[in-house]
Amino acid sequence: MAEITLSHLAHSYFPRPTEDSQFALKELDHVWQDGQAYALLGASGCGKTTLLNIISGLIRPSQGQVLFNGKDVTDLAPEARNIAQVFQFPVVYDTMTVRENLAFPLKNRRMDPDYIAARVQAIAEMIGMEAVLDRKARGLTADAKQKISLGRGMVRRDVNAILFDEPLTVIDPHMKWELRTQLRTLHREFGHTMIYVTHDQTEALTFADQVVVMHEGRVVQMGTPQELFERPAHTFVGYFIGSPGMNLIDAGIEGTRARIGDATVALGAAYGTLTGRTRIGIRPEYVTLTDGPGLPVTIRRIEDVGRHRIVRAELFGQPLNVIAEEGAPLPSGAPHVSFAPEKINVYADDWRVEGEAA
Numbered sequence: 001m002a003e004i005t006l007s008h009l010a011h012s013y014f015p016r017p018t019e020d021s022q023f024a025l026k027e028l029d030h031v032w033q034d035g036q037a038y039a040l041l042g043a044s045g046c047g048k049t050t051l052l053n054i055i056s057g058l059i060r061p062s063q064g065q066v067l068f069n070g071k072d073v074t075d076l077a078p079e080a081r082n083i084a085q086v087f088q089f090p091v092v093y094d095t096m097t098v099r100e101n102l103a104f105p106l107k108n109r110r111m112d113p114d115y116i117a118a119r120v121q122a123i124a125e126m127i128g129m130e131a132v133l134d135r136k137a138r139g140l141t142a143d144a145k146q147k148i149s150l151g152r153g154m155v156r157r158d159v160n161a162i163l164f165d166e167p168l169t170v171i172d173p174h175m176k177w178e179l180r181t182q183l184r185t186l187h188r189e190f191g192h193t194m195i196y197v198t199h200d201q202t203e204a205l206t207f208a209d210q211v212v213v214m215h216e217g218r219v220v221q222m223g224t225p226q227e228l229f230e231r232p233a234h235t236f237v238g239y240f241i242g243s244p245g246m247n248l249i250d251a252g253i254e255g256t257r258a259r260i261g262d263a264t265v266a267l268g269a270a271y272g273t274l275t276g277r278t279r280i281g282i283r284p285e286y287v288t289l290t291d292g293p294g295l296p297v298t299i300r301r302i303e304d305v306g307r308h309r310i311v312r313a314e315l316f317g318q319p320l321n322v323i324a325e326e327g328a329p330l331p332s333g334a335p336h337v338s339f340a341p342e343k344i345n346v347y348a349d350d351w352r353v354e355g356e357a358a
Ligand SMILES: Nc1ncnc2c1ncn2[C@@H]1O[C@H](COP(=O)(O)OP(=O)(O)OP(=O)(O)O)[C@@H](O)[C@H]1O
Pocket: 013, 024, 042, 043, 044, 045, 046, 047, 048, 049, 050, 051, 199
């Protein structure tokens, strides 16, 4: 298992990039801790696969170094990095049985046959394939083949890291949950450094200790699921995480208050002079609908999504979503909203500003 250092790393697919926009991966400097489970999360095209492929050695970065446990591996081929990889689509040997496929990485390393047999059995149980261990992989469904790929990716305990690139894409929805939970259990048991690429926030938040959020080639935040929810470092994180995402409202920031339209709201901290576009961010979970006092809103639509209702409203011409608990009464008169001050984040030109104790 390894600690992975990404030192002044950046990548462009252009041979001689001349501007920032030509970098698929903008410069980053990180240490990813040994034994942690990371998710790389972001929309399509934001650079997740590029970063994963740099870590695995499939791509040589145009700038910077990759170090495993302090050793520079930037110029090492994937085979020399001692990593396991699971791709979006299954990679299995059709002429081999399921058992032989799972045992392959261990046999290659000439492990003890008893150890191989026990390990293959444990992995087969994890992926729910004990009953078909002696069947040839040919003829199995894509779903089953991908489970073999996952199992083979996890069969070795001595790898530096296990890299997953959207591994559950072809898996049946109800099995997805099961496999993700199994991956978590396995991670707790063996403490592998795991990196899991996905564009699905649920997958990222349920799998990872640390979620690395990428946006337009940049890592905009690295944090626990709770940090991403409570204190998004960038408006993209606020918008991307949560359902619906964080409300972002244009506001003038005046010390401990924010001015929206002709009203002001109390903030949980004090802010100095801010420049650029200033907004406050408040999660729909932390907005309360009242009959007043508060800020006047117009309710446009109410969506009942089972566990709660999403109220789509408008506040001084800006959209505002509110999550109202199932069964909680909605305002009978003129609707207003109030915000929990300590739950308000302040942004200047998309980046979160840390306030000072008020
Ligand atoms: N081989 C390549 N040559 C040129 N440009 C590339 C190449 N691979 C990726 N890109 C570009 O680099 C950027 C990042 O792509 P990347 O595949 O890393 O993103 P991603 O977040 O993994 O997206 P997806 O989820 O769609 O795979 C995109 O603009 C993409 O078009």
